[in-house]
Amino acid sequence: MNITEIMNIGLTHYLIVSALLFSLGLYGIITRKHAVMVLMGLELVLNSANINFIAFAKYGGMNIEGHVAAIFVIILAAAEAAVALAIVLNIYQNFKHVNVDEVNKLKG
């Protein structure tokens, strides 16, 4: 990659940022025990997908369809966060911790 490619921001730059964000989120999902930390990793992954949608909307000719798809991703993320936090609170009431690898009883 020479200097003009580095200076002229194009589609590839955004895709690389989203790839790095996706990998970091995946690492967080895999390694963390705390359920809320797993949720944070999930949000990072969803954000990286959204960056891809918007990047292709601008550079790849998806135009406004990419924006609408990103809006639906944000809607799903909000619903998922609300339900997941409710489940996490319930787990905490039953187990007194939220380590996802030690929650192994369905009916405590």
Place this chain on the structure above:
Amino acid sequence: MLSKIDYININMNLITIAFYFFAALTIVFAAVVVFSKNIMHSAFSLLFTFFGVAGLYVLLSADFLAITQIMIYIGGILVLILFGVMLTTHITGVDVKSGTMGKIQLGLAGILTGVIAASLILVFKSTKWYLSESQVVNSTVNQIGKELLTNYLLAFEAASMLLLIAIVGAAFIARKNK
């Protein structure tokens, strides 16, 4: 006097600087989110990551999405996550630290995600993407509104039903069972 070409060059350089600033903000604070031992630090670093992503949206001329990102992610989801952190960890005690796994598992996970990141970047750089001519976008709000109420009307209504069901379900799950 600056010629038109010079203006374009300055403009491109500003966009370049802004892109690298927001990209660095996003990636660095995402790394803090993932690698920090203190879960409160992770939650607050998530704020800067979301803000950096909103900046990238602005650079991609998605104004409505940037505002939505700030309002829903920072104003909604991040506050929910902070509540989740504070309700499920003992802030005053030593339990704020969130556990990770052993050294071997950490190494394996690092190698796995490293391989995935490297292959993704390789694919992204080597693919010849279809590029359309960039067109000047004034404001996306009007177009998004029209699309949502014509082509995506069913998905829009389904999303509203989903949000209603999610909020009722969350309130039902989270209440104390007697």
